[in-house]
Amino acid sequence: MKKNELVHFHSLLVTIAEEFVDSGLATKADFAEYDVLDVSPLALRAARDDHERAVLTLARLLADVVREPETPSQAVEAN
Numbered sequence: 001m002k003k004n005e006l007v008h009f010h011s012l013l014v015t016i017a018e019e020f021v022d023s024g025l026a027t028k029a030d031f032a033e034y035d036v037l038d039v040s041p042l043a044l045r046a047a048r049d050d051h052e053r054a055v056l057t058l059a060r061l062l063a064d065v066v067r068e069p070e071t072p073s074q075a076v077e078a079n
Contacts, residue, residue: 003048010051011041013058026065034058 001009017034020026028035039046039054 003051006048006051006055007041007044010055010058013055013062014041016062017058020062020065030065031058031061034061 017026017031021028021031034054034057037050037054037057039050041051043050
C-alpha cells in the first residue's frame with residue numbers, strides 16, 4: 001500500500017475509533033496503546049512505517065472492541 005493510501009486508511013480508522021468512543025462502545029483508554037505511538041493521520045511527514053504501525057495497532061484495538069462479548073445490559077438494549 002502506498003503511503004498516501006495508508007494515511008487515508010489511518011484517517012478512516014481514527015474516525016471509526018472516535019465513533020466507538022462517542023457511542024459508548026469503547027473508551028479513550030481502550031486506545032491507549034495507539035495513543036502512545038503518537039502518530040496521527042495528520043502527521044504527513046511521519047515515516048510510512050510509523051503510519052503502518054499505527055494502522056495495524058488501531059485496527060487490532062478496534063477488532064478487540066468489536067469482539068468483546070455483550071454484557072446483559074447491551075443485549076437488552078438491542079432488543
